[in-house]
Amino acid sequence: MITAERKPLEEIIDSIRPFQRILLVGCNECVTVCAAGGRKEVGILSSLLQMSFLKQGKNLQIREHTLERQCDPEYVEELTSLVDGVEAILSMACGCGVQELSRRFKNKPVFPAVNTTFMGASERQGVWAERCRGCGDCLLGITGGICPIARCSKQLMNGPCGGSTSGKCEISPEVDCAWQLIWDRLKLLGLENRYEEIIPAKDWRPGGAAGPRKIIREDLAE
Amino acid sequence: MEAFEPVIIAFCCHYCAYTAADMAGSQRLCYPPNVKIIRVPCSGKVDTLHLLKAFENGADGVYVAGCLEGDCHFKSGNVRAAKRVAQVRQLLDEIGIGGERVEMVNLSAGMGERFAEMARQITEKIRKLGPNPIRNITRLAS
Numbered sequence: 404m405i406t407a408e409r410k411p412l413e414e415i416i417d418s419i420r421p422f423q424r425i426l427l428v429g430c431n432e433c434v435t436v437c438a439a440g441g442r443k444e445v446g447i448l449s450s451l452l453q454m455s456f457l458k459q460g461k462n463l464q465i466r467e468h469t470l471e472r473q474c475d476p477e478y479v480e481e482l483t484s485l486v487d488g489v490e491a492i493l494s495m496a497c498g499c500g501v502q503e504l505s506r507r508f509k510n511k512p513v514f515p516a517v518n519t520t521f522m523g524a525s526e527r528q529g530v531w532a533e534r535c536r537g538c539g540d541c542l543l544g545i546t547g548g549i550c551p552i553a554r555c556s557k558q559l560m561n562g563p564c565g566g567s568t569s570g571k572c573e574i575s576p577e578v579d580c581a582w583q584l585i586w587d588r589l590k591l592l593g594l595e596n597r598y599e600e601i602i603p604a605k606d607w608r609p610g611g612a613a614g615p616r617k618i619i620r621e622d623l624a625e
Numbered sequence: 626m627e628a629f630e631p632v633i634i635a636f637c638c639h640y641c642a643y644t645a646a647d648m649a650g651s652q653r654l655c656y657p658p659n660v661k662i663i664r665v666p667c668s669g670k671v672d673t674l675h676l677l678k679a680f681e682n683g684a685d686g687v688y689v690a691g692c693l694e695g696d697c698h699f700k701s702g703n704v705r706a707a708k709r710v711a712q713v714r715q716l717l718d719e720i721g722i723g724g725e726r727v728e729m730v731n732l733s734a735g736m737g738e739r740f741a742e743m744a745r746q747i748t749e750k751i752r753k754l755g756p757n758p759i760r761n762i763t764r765l766a767s
Contacts, residue, residue, distance in 0.1 A: 450677040458762075
């Protein structure tokens with residue numbers, strides 16, 4: 404999933420300070436799962452903003468709405484009637500959702516209330532860790548199911564480097580060395596010989612180095 | 626000027642604090658009428674949003690009363706509640722309402738005396754802190 408974290412309140416408050424009526428929009432997908440921008444977080448942020456502005460003697464009118472998915476035009480269309488009468492939109496979705504709202508409602512300023520962070524997995528309740536960088540050319544089949552792009556600090560194709568100590572990365576004793584994990588997994592699978600194969604330098608073009616990416620499925624596209 | 630009488634909301638777990646409040650009543654113990662009790666099936670049921678809404682609607686103080694640590698009927702509801710209370714403290718500080726207005730207390734069903742004492746202590750503390758800064762500001766209907 405795409406993970407996100409709420410921006411500092413001060414930053415959010417500053418962004419909407421000039422407005423009296425705002426629409427606060429959450430998303431039921433990734434940001435709900437990582438507890439950053441779902442229905443509940445919309446309620447919490449709305450209450451905090453309400454109180455913060457009331458304390459300064461200002462009555463902020465907030466409409467709350469949480470969409471099934473903020474990155475799909477079909478769902479964003481639901482907001483049409485709610486957008487009328489508000490001066491600005493505050494989105495708790497990832498950057499994709501914010502941009503979809505900006506595209507659809509061109510005459511309304513749209514502000515992000517979260518920082519979109521990474522594609523990750525849940526390690527345990529309340530903890531998410533980066534797992535994928537969307538490099539466009541998945542290596543997991545030859546690296547024992549552990550990604551050296553997302554999980555090696557140097558993104559080495561043939562690791563580990565000299566900074567690996569007792570299975571940990573030199574950047575922090577809290578961070579596993581991805582190449583140690585890869586080696587351990589290959590050994591477990593009896594695929595040690597795969598480790599000997601040199602992975603050639605990576606072509607970063609499918610990973611975004613050739614400009615913004617787009618997928619067009621001719622069988623589906625209208 | 627009228628004396629300030631704080632409005633305090635106590636979210637009380639059915640298995641401990643609510644029963645303790647009941648016991649305080651049976652023992653004819655006095656505690657301030659400022660405390661309004663909301664019974665919940667477990668202190669872990671109390672969400673960040675419930676706490677914030679209480680303040681948004683004008684409460685001067687809020688506390689969550691759950692079982693003693695290790696005694697939760699649902700194993701860890703009271704621990705979760707304590708974490709949420711800590712989060713709300715931080716949020717209230719950030720918006721200038723004051724984190725010290727919210728508290729977590731732990732007690733057992735037999736502690737009627739302690740329930741009354743906590744109610745007195747918290748009421749006094751909130752009385753000293755003064756009214757919730759947004760209490761008397763009327764809001765326009767949105």
